[in-house]
Amino acid sequence: MEPHYFTVDEANAALEIIRPLLKEILGIRDEILSKQPEVWPAIERSAGNGGNATLSKIADDFDRLDTLVHKVLATGVQVKDINIGLLDFPALRHGQEVLLCWKYGEGEIAFWHEMETGYAGRRPIEEF
Numbered sequence: 001m002e003p004h005y006f007t008v009d010e011a012n013a014a015l016e017i018i019r020p021l022l023k024e025i026l027g028i029r030d031e032i033l034s035k036q037p038e039v040w041p042a043i044e045r046s047a048g049n050g051g052n053a054t055l056s057k058i059a060d061d062f063d064r065l066d067t068l069v070h071k072v073l074a075t076g077v078q079v080k081d082i083n084i085g086l087l088d089f090p091a092l093r094h095g096q097e098v099l100l101c102w103k104y105g106e107g108e109i110a111f112w113h114e115m116e117t118g119y120a121g122r123r124p125i126e127e128f
Contacts, residue, residue: 003090003097004076008125011089011100012108014075021068022085022104028065029082032058086119093128100125 006014035058072079072087078099080086085104090097091112101111101122111122 005092005097006076006089006100007091008100008109008128011091011102014077014089015102015108018072018075018077018087019104021072022087025065025068025072025082026085026104028061028068032061032065080119091128098128100128 069079069082076090078088078090080088087102088099089102089109091100092098093112096114098112098114100109101113101119102109110125112125112128113119113121113123
């Protein structure tokens with residue numbers, strides 16, 4: 001399947017859909033991490049006694065997280081770092097594949113980078 005290439009306007013429009021999904025993803029991430037210390041003992045205890053409410057809740061969180069991530073991916077966006085909400089939007093610049101880059105908390109698309117340079121090579125959208 002051909003990759004979908006975003007224009008800057010299309011990427012900004014997609015953010016209207018993606019931003020609330022990412023907000024929920026990061027909230028679930030924070031909730032799971034806050035419970036992380038109790039996960040393993042709960043797994044150990046529940047193994048012999050038929051389940052555990054904490055584990056069921058975390059499983060629900062993981063299911064919801066998975067659903068949300070798939071909704072984001074279905075837009076054609078690449079999820080680069082779920083910890084900070086870093087996304088790349090495939091785009092074309094002078095006929096060459098590049099990535100429009102956005103991180104949760106930023107406004108509109110303000111950066112892009114070449115395929116090889118990644119986040120560290122972000123350049124201002126004005127140079128796009």
